[in-house]
Amino acid sequence: MSPCEPLPTSAAASKQQASSPGSESESDSSSHFPGIDHIQSLLTKYDITTNGFLPEGPPLEVLPDEYYAPWENLIRRLPALLDVGAFRAEVDDRLAVLEADRLGTWKEEEWRRAYVVLCFFAHGYIWGGARPSEVLPPQIAVPLVAVSSHLDLPPIATYASLNLWNFRCVPESSPSTTSCSLSTDLSLPPSPPLTPAFSSTSQPTTNKFKFDPTNLSNLRTLHTFTNTPSESWFYLVSVAMEAQGAYIIPTMLYALQAIGLGSSDPDWKDTTTKALRELVKCVEAVGELLERMYEGCEPMVFYHQIRPFLAGSKGMGGVGLPRGVFYDLGAAMGEGHVGEEEVQGQRRKGKWMAYRGGSNGQSSLIQFWDLVLGVEHVSAGNSSPHSSSSTSSSSTTAEKGEQQNMKPFHEEVREYMPLKHRQFLALVSKMGLGKGGIRKAVMEMVETATDHEGRDLNQKEVELQKAFQDATRALANFRNKHLQIVARYIVIPSRQAVPEEYKKKWKSGSGSGDEETGGKDGEEVVNLASVSSGLQQGHGREGGKEDEEKKDGGHVHGPGPGPELMGTGGTALLPFLKQTRDETLKAGEVGR
Numbered sequence: 001m002s003p004c005e006p007l008p009t010s011a012a013a014s015k016q017q018a019s020s021p022g023s024e025s026e027s028d029s030s031s032h033f034p035g036i037d038h039i040q041s042l043l044t045k046y047d048i049t050t051n052g053f054l055p056e057g058p059p060l061e062v063l064p065d066e067y068y069a070p071w072e073n074l075i076r077r078l079p080a081l082l083d084v085g086a087f088r089a090e091v092d093d094r095l096a097v098l099e100a101d102r103l104g105t106w107k108e109e110e111w112r113r114a115y116v117v118l119c120f121f122a123h124g125y126i127w128g129g130a131r132p133s134e135v136l137p138p139q140i141a142v143p144l145v146a147v148s149s150h151l152d153l154p155p156i157a158t159y160a161s162l163n164l165w166n167f168r169c170v171p172e173s174s175p176s177t178t179s180c181s182l183s184t185d186l187s188l189p190p191s192p193p194l195t196p197a198f199s200s201t202s203q204p205t206t207n208k209f210k211f212d213p214t215n216l217s218n219l220r221t222l223h224t225f226t227n228t229p230s231e232s233w234f235y236l237v238s239v240a241m242e243a244q245g246a247y248i249i250p251t252m253l254y255a256l257q258a259i260g261l262g263s264s265d266p267d268w269k270d271t272t273t274k275a276l277r278e279l280v281k282c283v284e285a286v287g288e289l290l291e292r293m294y295e296g297c298e299p300m301v302f303y304h305q306i307r308p309f310l311a312g313s314k315g316m317g318g319v320g321l322p323r324g325v326f327y328d329l330g331a332a333m334g335e336g337h338v339g340e341e342e343v344q345g346q347r348r349k350g351k352w353m354a355y356r357g358g359s360n361g362q363s364s365l366i367q368f369w370d371l372v373l374g375v376e377h378v379s380a381g382n383s384s385p386h387s388s389s390s391t392s393s394s395s396t397t398a399e400k401g402e403q404q405n406m407k408p409f410h411e412e413v414r415e416y417m418p419l420k421h422r423q424f425l426a427l428v429s430k431m432g433l434g435k436g437g438i439r440k441a442v443m444e445m446v447e448t449a450t451d452h453e454g455r456d457l458n459q460k461e462v463e464l465q466k467a468f469q470d471a472t473r474a475l476a477n478f479r480n481k482h483l484q485i486v487a488r489y490i491v492i493p494s495r496q497a498v499p500e501e502y503k504k505k506w507k508s509g510s511g512s513g514d515e516e517t518g519g520k521d522g523e524e525v526v527n528l529a530s531v532s533s534g535l536q537q538g539h540g541r542e543g544g545k546e547d548e549e550k551k552d553g554g555h556v557h558g559p560g561p562g563p564e565l566m567g568t569g570g571t572a573l574l575p576f577l578k579q580t581r582d583e584t585l586k587a588g589e590v591g592r
């Protein structure tokens with residue numbers, strides 16, 4: 001089956017399955033739940049593990065080939081070097097261009113590990129100086145382009161590099177340095193559809209883990225930019241959320257499959273109702289984890305120290321990257337290739353690239369929920385917590401043109417998800433009755449009963465309709481919790497004066513470009529605090545009427561060195577997030 005081929009959920013497929021030789025002798029679970037084997041093999045095929053979109057086992061912590069020791073040594077020193085503004089110099093003066101072709105040809109974990117390391121290097125290099133660097137040197141750009149092309153991910157930090165592949169687990173009582181081993185068995189437990197592996201309400205019946213990845217005290221990050229507990233916590237909350245959400249994936253696939261089987265599966269309404277009820281519990285449990293963000297991540301540290309490092313290169317004209325970043329591919333480009341030009345005073349071969357920064361908005365789990373329910377998002381959004389792509393006075397003409405042709409946010413960020421997860425979401429969007437998820441099935445059910453058959457909904461139908469509405473409300477509540485977080489971590493800090501401790505200037509001479517671009521003593525430079533403010537500028541300074549924290553029409557408090565902050569220009573951040581919440585609520589309006 002090709003990656004995007006829909007599941008055989010039609011009645012024809014069902015008949016074929018029912019009459020196929022051997023179907024009688026299938027295992028108990030398969031005969032009770034038609035297609036269970038098929039769903040399990042699909043999950044394996046699309047890299048959906050018992051941890052959901054997280055890997056089955058812990059991500060690789062060190063590249064085994066000694067050849068890559070320079071990367072491993074450097075990543076360990078990254079926060080310390082960034083702290084003193086010495087990371088760029090270290091790369092420029094001491095790091096060789098290592099080739100990616102020594103990474104294990106069949107060991108995907110090695111490519112993932114290299115991607116994690118190189119993404120941290122890339123963002124450390126771009127943002128770890130007096131001004132953002134317009135050039136990514138060959139030592140980082142050459143292997144990063146090769147590794148991301150192998151993984152089919154953009155050469156920029158993504159949710160995969162920061163979260164999904166950047167954690168390790170420790171037994172609860174162990175010192176933080178001891179890692180524990182996970183099961184590497186890729187097969188799924190032969191559990192029936194509505195028996196989750198990890199649920200808020202039930203403990204795993206077949207626990208193949210030696211730890212519970214939903215438990216934050218079992219998790220540690222592999223890498224951070226700042227070595228702060230806040231940064232680790234920021235990444236790990238997402239890891240725990242992904243793990244908590246894992247069990248619902250097969251559950252919802254069974255429901256969609258039952259819907260697809262339709263009349264040949266008389267239980268489809270029951271199955272779907274039960275799955276939706278389980279989804280409500282799951283979304284609530286994941287939401288509880290989201291709210292634990294407050295426990296370990298300090299808003300001011302997030303806003304002034306962490307967030308600036310996560311910025312991408314797209315729409316960043318306001319903070320000094322009007323063309324994005326030039327990936328200097330040096331000799332790798334060979335003769336006769338396009339892209340030789342003078343950048344920062346040198347002839348270089350390479351390419352300008354502009355990408356969104358790392359964002360939890362790239363989580364496949366939340367999009368999975370949307371697709372299953374049939375929630376549609378149409379806004380292009382404008383911003384990432386870490387990147388800015390809104391129209392502002394400092395946007396270049398190219399940026400403005402690009403913004404007019406933007407894809408919806410949720411569609412665009414699929415490109416930032418691991419290939420198989422992207423393909424999985426494309427597949428899910430065609431399951432059930434085709435595009436429209438459970439919403440379409442519920443709407444058709446209501447229409448058939450009320451319009452065509454002229455009757456009230458029967459009890460099972462009422463239950464299904466209610467379960468569907470409850471599920472969309474639960475997801476909208478989740479988005480409300482997220483909105484509160486965005487207010488606390490971005491909106492409020494952006495309106496407060498920059499604390500002295502965050503006004504630190506990078507030392508001049510901290511590596512490429514600082515001298516040429518003005519990172520000299522006494523000269524105003526783009527420091528970390530102003531990058532975050534610049535990102536906020538991209539978010540449009542939150543001018544929405546409903547904005548709970550709105551105080552003065554969106555004018556900027558605080559000194560804000562660096563680019564002048566905008567008023568309410570551009571598409572605002574909170575309106576975008578409120579729109580995604582409202583689209584969720586709207587999806588629940590069936591049969592009213």
Ligand code: HEM
Pocket residue numbers: 234237238241290293297302359360361362363366367381382383384385386479482485486489490573577580581
């Ligand atoms: C301090 C914590 C967080 C902050 C400040 C934050 C901020 C933001 C911002 C600014 C956006 C706008 C869209 C974009 O990415 O450009 C966004 C979107 C999003 N974020 Fe977060 N976020 C945080 C934590 C999380 C976590 C832990 C998750 C869960 C995986 C998450 C999931 C999402 C999703 C799914 C979107 C897309 C919009 C939607 O579908 O509703 N965020 N976030």
